[in-house]
Structure formats: C-alpha cells, structure tokens
C-alpha cells in the first residue's frame with residue numbers, strides 16, 4: 001500500500017477532476033470549498049479510507065440512490081444521475097473489498113435499477129441469496145436491489161429493521177434528496193419534491209446512531225450529506241435559505257454524514273470514490289473502465305431512466321453524452337494508474 005502522503009496527492013487530483021464543472025452549472029465551485037474546509041483530506045480519499053477501514057469481506061454495504069424527476073407527471077420517471085454511480089461504486093466495493101452491496105431506490109424503480117446494477121457486472125439476487133453468493137466457491141458476484149419507503153413513518157420503521165437485519169458496514173447516499181429541518185425535500189430550483197422520494201434520511205440517521213460509517217455524495221446542495229455544509233448552502237446557494245414551496249426552510253438538508261463528497265455530477269463523485277478505493281488498495285482493476293461505463297449508461301436508458309437535463313431517454317447523464325462520461329472514466333482510471341506507477 002502507498003504511504004498516506006502519496007495517496008493524498010492522488011486524492012487531490014481525483015478531487016480536481018470530479019469537481020471540473022464540465023456541465024457548467026456554476027455550483028460546484030461553491031460547494032467543494034465548504035466541504036473541503038470540513039475535511040482534513042481530499043474528499044474522495046476520505047470516503048475511500050472510511051470504506052477500507054470499515055468494510056470486511058462479505059460485509060453488506062447499503063447504497064441509496066434514485067431521483068423521481070417529473071413526479072407531477074408520474075413518479076415512474078427517474079433520472080440517470082445517481083443510479084450509474086451507485087452501480088459503479090457497488091462494483092468497486094465488491095471487487096476491491098469483497099462487499100455485498102444492497103442498493104436502495106424507490107419501490108417502483110427496483111426493476112430499472114436492477115438492470116443498471118447488472119450492467120456493472122453484478123447479478124441481482126434477493127438479499128439472502130446475495131449474502132449466500134458471497135460464500136460460493138464457484139464465482140458469482142451478486143448484489144441486492146431493494147425498495148425503500150417514501151412514507152416517513154414506514155421509512156423510519158424500515159430503517160430500524162434493515163439495519164438490525166443486515167448490519168451494514170457502511171451506508172452511502174448518492175444523489176438522494178435530503179430533508180430540511182421541516183422534513184421537506186427540494187429540487188435545486190427550490191420546489192417541493194418530498195412526496196415520492198424515498199426517505200433515506202431515516203436510514204442515514206439510524207445508521208449514524210448505531211456508529212455505522214456514512215457517506216453522502218451530491219452535486220447540487222439539496223442531497224443527503226449536504227447537512228455537513230448546511231450553513232454555507234444557506235448563505236451561498238440559490239434557494240439555500242428560502243425555497244419556493246413555502247415550508248419556511250430552504251433547500252439545505254439537515255442530515256449529516258461522516259464524509260461528504262461534492263462533485264460536478266453526482267455519478268462522478270461516486271466514480272471518484274471508486275477510483276480512490278482502487279488507489280488505496282493498489283489495484284487499478286477495482287475501478288471500472290470506459291467499456292463498462294458505456295454499458296451502464298446504455299442499460300440506464302434501456303431501463304427508461306431519463307437524462308435529468310435534456311429530458312430524453314438516452315445514454316447520457318446531466319446533459320453530457322455517454323462519450324463524455326466514458327472519457328471521464330478513462331481519465332480517472334489513468335490518474336490512478338499513473339499515481340500508482342510513479343509512487344513505486
């Protein structure tokens with residue numbers, strides 16, 4: 001394994017890349033400095049080290065994602081930022097640490113999410129089968145995909161049950177709407193989008209109360225984990241302190257996580273953590289490549305996820321075509337490769 005100072009150099013470069021504002025949303029240059037001020041090291045490295053320190057082979061890791069994107073038409077519409085990041089990070093956690101990833105989405109997105117996870121190479125099985133698969137001598141690499149309730153009361157209850165039943169080593173939220181102190185979840189444009197979003201805040205809060213490591217990944221300031229930089233969001237992000245829904249709070253969420261990773265696109269934040277995990281483990285193959293990236297984005301479109309910016313069902317995310325994400329993954333992989341090579 002590399003010395004910490006060498007990993008910090010690689011982590012800094014990974015953070016630089018995941019915060020490059022290619023989609024030109026003009027938010028990440030505000031979010032990242034706030035998040036970095038709260039963290040002693042590069043954000044991607046802090047997240048990767050938390051996972052390395054906590055996750056043992058065959059441990060379950062929870063990853064929550066999914067954003068119902070035009071719920072006023074139907075809650076069946078969800079976007080391509082989040083699910084690909086969750087699938088790629090699940091793959092890296094399994095490949096690098098032997099984890100059994102369980103991905104949580106809205107109940108009506110379980111089928112679609114399963115196709116994205118399988119595009120990343122993991123066979124989706126029931127939770128019990130996935131755990132059983134991790135002990136199989138014949139190679140089978142499995143994950144679970146489960147629904148999580150949007151109803152707050154059911155979510156609070158389910159969080160307790162799931163954490164007691166599976167005792168995950170870590171809980172990660174990627175591009176998942178976070179509640180403000182009034183219990184409301186908002187779009188980045190300040191509108192109320194509480195109703196159909198799975199209330200993953202309860203899972204995070206319950207995990208934290210049990211001493212389980214938590215990570216939040218987001219790109220807008222309204223996602224779970226952004227509670228870490230709540231004050232900064234209230235001061236500097238549009239609708240941070242005053243939303244349009246009249247709840248009296250702003251979009252700044254209240255739930256905090258042990259590590260917050262801010263990125264220009266949430267998928268990129270998840271890729272950054274996966275790449276850093278590869279660096280920490282000294283195994284480049286832990287991070288996925290452009291071929292897998294294309295497969296994942298195609299599967300997301302085939303499963304009816306839409307690009308949240310363009311509104312089209314197409315293998316793209318946050319308005320950037322698959323080729324851009326493939327190029328991004330290639331660059332990220334090269335940062336790890338060169339970093340490891342030059343440190344030998």
Ligand SMILES: [Zn+2]
Pocket residue numbers: 184186192243244245246247248249250
């Ligand atoms: Zn509101």
